[in-house]
Amino acid sequence: MKARRIARIVAAEAAYRAKRRNLRLGVAQAGEVSAVRANVFQGMLFTLFSSITVFALAFAEDVETALLMFFGSVAMTAFFNIMYVTSFTAIFFSEELYKPLQLLPIEPRSLEKILVTAYMLYWGGLSVSALWIPAVIAAPLIAPRYTAYALLAGGAALAVYIASTQAGLILGSYSRLAKSNLLLSMASAAGWVLLMLAFAFLPQIPVYLRGAGIGLSPLYALIPFVGFIMAPLYPLPAAASLAATLAILYVLGVKARRVYLGEPGPRLPQRRTAGFRPRRPLGRVAGLVRKDYLLLLREPRRLAGVAYLYLFPFIFILGGALSDMWSVIAGVSMGVSSTLWIYLEGEAARHLYELPLTFLDVYLSKLADSLIPLALVATALLPLHASPLAVLLLALGHLSEASAMIALTLAEIPEEPSAWSEAVSTKARHVAWLIATMALFIAVPLAASMAGRWYGAAASAILAAASLAAGAYSSCRRGAL
């Protein structure tokens, strides 16, 4: 009971700190933490995913198709669980929430219980199990011929669930290091991007495998965590997969124990030179931009979020040339990331109010922040068979969305500086703005392009100019921070 109470406080504090940094991913609510609220809604959503798998299973014509569904289910479990648990432990470690726990007379065993309970019950970790438990229960009823596979898939999902929880705890504990080590930060961001891309392309894997004529093979049964689902087909390789899975679980368990014990995480040997290194002076706005990039490079999760959105045009181009329609959509989608530059300020935003800055300075710097990756993307796209018009549409869509979202968010920043780090606008209002601006900046150019390609470009250019003018005007009107 005591451990559960402390776990609840830990989860609430983590949720509060994450909210202040606008980094919330778990479903715990700051202030009022409820195990039911944290798990039920999401659990229902995951049950729906799971039900789709089960129904699809009923129509699966062969074992190969059924196995791909099980693999997908296991992969989804790993994806969601690692996303949730890492978001929890990253906050837990970077905000040093383990420190107050270390001051309390708590046994190491209880610390483990507290951390797991905080994640499972109050951060929504338990809801992830809804991705596979309903499928395992319903599969023997709906598709009895795959019962053995379903039970084995249940075991695989459980193993993945435990392993990803442990791996997430370990990865999260590295979050502090990523701040002071650029290489680690980039590696971590790349890991996040790969995870997001893997999830986005997961449904394509069966199509690709079938297209490539790759069928069942005993080699697949060797893969840890999922290979042993194929035990009825290939018992020996499946046994090897099971052994490897158990070995990995053991190693992860030993490593994760350090995290459970609330130790402050690993440290890298640092080669620091003492002193204040001279740095090139920049102007006011350029100085703000440099500061923002230095902050972003030390926040792998946000960096990954930006990188992922800016990969969109390349993803679209994989399916052929970047069409006008997809250029506009990709440009506007990339512009969505622009508010991140505002939230990046975190609690230190209050410090900006002590400096001789205006809202226009902030607006311009945030817009410039978002233009740098746009310039890189546009430069990289041209040699990749994207037409200059497509790149222009992409840039205009981006400009329109970025300017509008930055200006709208800045307009919500309070007069007194005490609350900028809190959510600047309500989530509902933010989503409403996103939908409205995206609809405007995508629909109008596309409708205009029906009359001719250049009409679409002209509409995009007018919208971008209007968005920039409105953004600059509203920021000017607010004057000093």
Next chain:
Amino acid sequence: MIRYEGVTKSYGGAEILHGVSFDVRDGEVFALLGPNGSGKSTLLKMSIALVKPDAGRVLLGDLDPAADPVEARRLVGYLPEEPLLYESLRADEYVRFILDVYGLDVDWGRVGELARQLGLWEHGSKLVGELSHGNKRKLMLLTVMLRQPAYLVLDEVFSGLDPVSAVRVRAWMRSEADRGRPVLFSTHILPIAEALADRIAIIYGGRIVAEGTPQELKELYGARELEEVFLSVTGHAEEYEELLRMLGEQGDEG
């Protein structure tokens, strides 16, 4: 000159400043003393329009910070009580950022010299988040020193500073006043206020209850130490006498 003219401020219906008026003259070190929650920080924040008065006004020379906050922030070297810095910037990156915002290109030899004086040199490449509370304040002080602003407004300036740094900061404050700049600071360390300030104001219950040179205040209240003046004007004189008597008795018994 920094002038406070009949400044009034309320929060949530409760008036915390009631028509506060005082001047900090050019070339003067002025200490603002008062118990916790007496409104010192609110008054100091008004110098750069972080908080705006409900009535009355603050003047930096002829400039009203509430009317032109950007110019006020350019002119004032303000040190907040709680440093809220970018924890993911390195200390030297933070200094560069502040200099960029103020459009200054200083000689980095001077940065190093001041950093050494403040005992910050070896922390230059550390993340701000890794610095101690005292070093974060020193880092902010370093940027104020580099800027050489026309007015100095320093909230709890000695809080968290080690004795060596405190002595250096005192010397710097005095030298800035000697250059003709008004220096306004708040502190709870009364001996420092007594030794450093040319004049002192004590704020209590949202009002200035005493103002003058340390000597004038002591004479006025018949006190040997500034501490006695402070306790007397904040209504704790009897309590103080009682405590002194008890300590004396314990000493005799010992």
